[in-house]
Amino acid sequence: MNIRQYLDSTYLKTASQANISEKENKAVVKAFIQEAIEEEFKLIMIRPEEVKLAKKMITEADSKVLIGTVIDFPNGTSEIEDKVREALQVIEDQADELDFVINYEAFKRGEISEIKKEIIACVQLGLAHKKVVKFIIEVAALSHQQIIQISALIKNTVIANFKEENYQNVFVKSSTGFYKTEGGLPNGATIPTIILMLENSNPLPVKAAGGVRTLEEALAMIRLGVKRIGTSAAKAIAHGKVSGDNY
16 A cells, blocks of 8 residues: 555645745745655645646656645635635636535524535536545534535435436535634544444545644554545654644
């Protein structure tokens, strides 16, 4: 097994979030992209405004690293039209994979028909442009019952509206890594939440994002059945080291 082909190396902080200057943050982004190229990770996950830079660097390096970016990040509360507009821009910039933050707050309010419309619109757009689509459900904001329900809702909506050959290109993803929890509770993927997602999203694949920082943790997730791991500790994981990063 090539662990690198499971790893979506991730850097999504703004300069203010990282408490550094814009110039310094740009240097960090470039370093993450270069590292992904050198380590031959599956994908580099960066913010929308960095997609063009990633495309330039990857093309110049003649690399196979894919480019992923986030849509309506990190809250997911925008109107569907705004999500589509943002996605169209990154498609034009040549992103390969689109990770949409689903409107989990609307879901919690019981606005199921709106969530179905959002899922259909985002998947239609992605598939029409031959892109992989992922829905970030933000497990730390949900109860276990809600994780079960939203995973099943995404699965059932995709099955009802799209062909089986497309299922492999629509993921359910755990976390943004930016949700603020109380009492030191994890804000990313955990074994219990991933099990719930896997059980209720199958046959759609699952991406475990947030909280996976060691090779042992990554292998545990893969053994459960996840197809991708989103982490800022991709290099440490690939080399069997421990990272102090928090995503």
